Amino acid sequence: MSIIEQVHQRFRGGLALPKHKELTRGKPILEAPIPPELIIPLRQHVGESAAVTVHVGQYVRRGEQIGRATDFLSAAVHASSSGRIIAIEDRVTPHPSGRKEPCVVIATDGEDASQGLPPWPNFHSLEHSTLRNRLRQCGVVGLGGAAFPTAAKLTYSPRRSIHTLILNAVECEPYLTCDESLLLERPQEILNGLEIMRHILQVPTAVIAIGENMSASLASLKEAIDAFSSQHVRIVVVPSLYPAGSEHQLVQMITGQEVPSGGLPSDLGVVTQNVATAAAVYRAVILGEPLTSRVVTITGQGITQPHNLRVRIGTPIQYLLDFCGGAVGSNHLVIMGGPMMGFALPNVASPVVKATNCLLMPGADELPGRGAAQPCIRCGFCVDACPVGLLPQQLYWHARANDLEAVQEHHLFDCIECGCCATVCPSQIPLVQYYRQAKREVAVHEQRREQATLARERYEHRLTRLGQQADTNLSQLTRLAASALDSPGDDFDFSADELQTAEITVKQAAIQAALDRVQAKKQATLSSPANDGNDGESS
Amino acid sequence: MVTSLSSLFLGGALANSVLLYQLVGWDTLLTAPRQRRLVQWVAAGVGVMLIIGAAMAWLLDHWLLAPWGVQALRLPVFALLVGALAPVCKTLLLRRQGPGTSLLREAYPQLVFLDTFLLTNGAVLAVIWVNADIDLGFFASISYAAGSATGLFLVLMGTAALGERLRVADVPVVFRGLPILLITIGLMSLGLLGLSGFINH
């Protein structure tokens, strides 16, 4: 019988948010129809983009690879349905800036003929590296929202002894029910997937962390575990406090240790995986089916019929919204992800990608946006809310002052952008936006530093090559400083336009001379190929 | 005896602090906010100079000037004393940080200018002069100097941190920079006025 424990040790800060899950809770997962046109971006994961392995006009079947993984940290991309490839071009992809990225566009023919890989039902006998290659080949990535290539995450190496595998079924973000519905309808797939991952990592027991308020899913999971009669699974119920589902907070609650700053949970010997990822692992290994579809929650009072849909990767979002009855009212916010960490889509022509777990269309007054930001009164509500123990008001203060040094002193890069601080800020300041911007500026600053060091090395190398010394002794400096001040004086005797015309004439003459020489040389080589043309360049 | 020493210390530090009450050494105070990384070392440097200066000044006064009755030479002698002390204190501060390389030097490059800071600081000369005037004895002058040093350290640190915070405040353009800094120091000394009356000597 699986042992169920209740975790009492909470993490710091966090918010008890209203769940708003009743719109799609308990609804069965419907199969979304196949759209006429599929837009599949080549980069749907963290790491290098996949390399195209097909050409325009080629007929592909569902599950056929259209982009192979180029690197350890990369994942393959597959056709989500059968059809002919009509274009490989830059198309709008789901990103806050609405930028375009290379995509493969498939005109579906509706037959949905599929082509999978050989199924491996008894995976226990297989080597963990072969299983990992299968996962990379099937393009399995983390479906919790980070889209981190699963094969990379499950890298087993004796040096990093992994002793705990956590299945993250907490789903603490409001409105989202995709994990929950998957738990209700297909617990066996999830448990099999978990078993495969446990085998790959050679971990004694796996832990399933589930939120307090997900009683129905807990019941169905318990039944499946009894049927599955596996001794290696432990269920842990965690408080349904946002952001309990965040990897760092989950690891802290279950193992009591904190992931070192800038490090990964694997440094503590812990790996976390999402519920949907486990299902995808099951399909990839046991059924031999690459990742071509995923469960997406379409919810919010702004959509006519909210649903949990199993959607083909690459389905345009507009198509999905029309399938769910279209929007209620006109002016709308379409959020990809939850209300806390999702982002507003600037363009609904973009497709559903592997990381899309929810499309939220709030009603007119359901999620009233923040009012005009007022100055920060340093009240400290955000300090109590921050699960990482940062000082959001000091980070905001230094980010506004563009003081990159102080911002990093206050540990900006430990911020997990969970949104708790901006949600409790009485001055309604979009704090997370400031931190994203500050992180960006630090990255630009770092890059400038790198380029400057490179340039300095090349400059010094050139000086040593030419045998010169950077003229830094005092006498030359004064000469240079003096000359720098009055240098523009001497050639100003001519008037500006005289100089202009002189310059142009000189240039034209030089070009003409050069072209003539080239012409002459051509004649010479035509007449006597043996001429070696070493008449020396009169520079 | 002890209470008078402690009251001298508290007086120097809080009540009639050299900077805010006797309005001396303001050049360091006004440049402090720009020296974000240097201000602790300037304050520590001036503190060390104050204490050593007070001690040596008393010795000079009593063993050299008094026997030969040349107290009139106090000002030049003290000025030269400060002149000699400034670089000594700076090298003292830096050397103390361990053998060759000092963490201090790599971290705070402006230390090149530190001795000019200590030299031009008026507070040191003022304290020495006041000590020579009230002439309560060796330990009294040391405690007064130590009090002034801590008072100066607190005010400099406070001003530097406040100045850094003002850099971001949405101050009207006319008041940006020095004016708002002066107003802030004014309000701070308004608070310190409350501590007057500690010393009834």
Added chain:
Amino acid sequence: MKLSIASAPFIRPTMQVSWVMRQVLLALVPAILINTLFFGPGVILNILLACLVAVSCEAIALKLRDRPIVATLNDSSALLAGVLLGLAMPPLSPWWLTALGAAFALIVAKHLYGGLGYNPFNPAMAGYAALLTSFPSLMKQWPTPGAELPGVGDTLHHFIFGRLMDNRLIDLISSATVLDHTKSQLALHYTWSELSGETLYGMLGGAGWQWVALAYLAGGLYLLAVRIIDWRIPTTVLAALATLALFFHLVDSDHYPGPIFHLFSGAAMIGAFFIATDPVSAATTPKGRLIYGASIGILIYLIRTFGGYPDGVAFAVLILNAAVPVIDRHTQPRVYGHDRN
């Protein structure tokens, strides 16, 4: 379909700045009532005038800097500063004194730094300290609580013309505050046991003053219950004040009044719950607030016992406001994934 763009998180915060300030004003209402009960209608006049001057100065400042006037005014932070200053002023002080204090508070201590959120010093206390240091005699004239108080007509007449209806000067009926009286008597080597027997002293603190302090305490507890102010600051202020008072009282009970007296007299309660907890000028880090509160408590006691002024709340808060940037920089909490560095 027209798509609108916003940045995450999309949930609107429940508390607004204006709501926070109004809750503080609400918590001050019992204190205002009890103050008028003991010190006459002058308190109400002072508060009204201070608020009027505060709001108009803020409006002028915003107009000069062409900022949205109505939007900023309705965050009622100027009102709060006005009420606090009005409560701190002696009830029978002339109108120009309160007006000057409010103007100084709002213009110099707040809007020169850029308005709400940027002022390092608590505006009300800056104004009060400025008045205390420039008009010490006028600020010392408090009517004895509970004694025969001038009627409304008298107060109004005095408010405008500076003397009572039958043009008697007010010195006849006013005397020093209980703290002032204690300090001067103790200086004359009366023992505390003799003193505390007099009519001026009530069961807890000064005769009328103890009820005023209790009203502030009630308001403060309400704010703690509604989680608007941080518990760290008031508890450490009162704790530091009480422990120091207890220590000195145990050492020499004749010359140093007990902790209860110190807590329930003078401006200790209003200082702990309403002035030191002004979020803009207080420390923001949890540990920093403990240090900030404790230092304020200690300074209050030092100024009351050894300093020149009867009550040191205003000065203690101003000094610690100056130290806030240093405190905040050195008391950062331990961040997830970092060891104690």
Added chain:
Amino acid sequence: MSILIAILLLALLAAAAAGGLAMATSSQSRDKAILTQQVDAVLPQTQCTRCGFSGCLPYAKAIVEGLADINRCPPGGEATIAELALLLGKPVKPLALDCLPMAPGVAGIIEELCIGCARCIKVCPVDAIIGAPRQMHTVIKSACTGCELCLPVCPTDCIVMYTAPLLTTLQPGQSASTISAGLSP
């Protein structure tokens, strides 16, 4: 008699003061070398000589010697001036008038016009241009600092500055170092 002693005393103290100052100046040269390194670390290293000095290191030395002001570096712009002001505790000033502001850019050669005269190779401070005499020349994108020194010397004016967005788009999880400066004329 006391005058003599007074003079003697003053001479003694003056000597002490002079000794102290001498000690200071000796350690000063070493400090200045370190400070020069720190100032040089702040400068953008474009080696464009627009500050009036032959490179960034000479300009850094001049700043520490007090010969040059901190606002003469156009490629660095306000960011460098702000950092220098913070580093040296000097007030922030706008860019000097005789230093024209300069947008970050990368040089590119129009291949039709290049006659292979190799003049640009001689002036490029960071050896970012490769090519043999009378052969086609090209600019190494990642090495070019955008100093525009090669523009005036080119006889056929075939070098053009491309405004290079330093950071195209920071992909999630991608660190700054893996970004190459994309080219967009």
